Amino acid sequence: MLESVIRRNADNTERIMKNAMGYVVSNNAIGTIAISSYDNTVSVGIMKLICGVLVAAARSAVRDLDSTNDLCFLRVVTRKSEYLVAPEGEFTIVVIQ
């Protein structure tokens, strides 16, 4: 299922990747890396810390403030780069630029 989504979006991915440093797509259901431009160590770090811990903290903060609201997107600006985080149901897409 994911492979066909990725193949269908290959052009978009390439366009996004022109300005990006890298990307990670994590499968939240089974806690694995679906696809990544990084090596395994960096990918697993981003999956656990960004897709896991940070998205969960952001989603619960948003819902605690308003139980009818929900998290759509997260942009984490750091000194060295930016993490663009899109939690999309089964998958979380992270682009680093």
Added chain:
Amino acid sequence: MLESVIRRNADNTERIMKNAMGYVVSNNAIGTIAISSYDNTVSVGIMKLICGVLVAAARSAVRDLDSTNDLCFLRVVTRKSEYLVAPEGEFTIVVIQ
């Protein structure tokens, strides 16, 4: 000290506030609301959940991935609004738009 910073930036605050729904400035050192456009209940909720829990989770994720890096800014896009979060040393500024 903060009062003079806020007075000095009154024009900027007004300009930012034209498109915003509200803002909260929290004093991280003593865990209080420095200034807010919301009532106390909402302000304390935003201070605890956004300035406290979420900023800490984001900062530690960024540092765990690269100990020489640091969090500069956080944008939390939700279905109903956006939280623009600027952790500035002693104070954290949150604008909701």
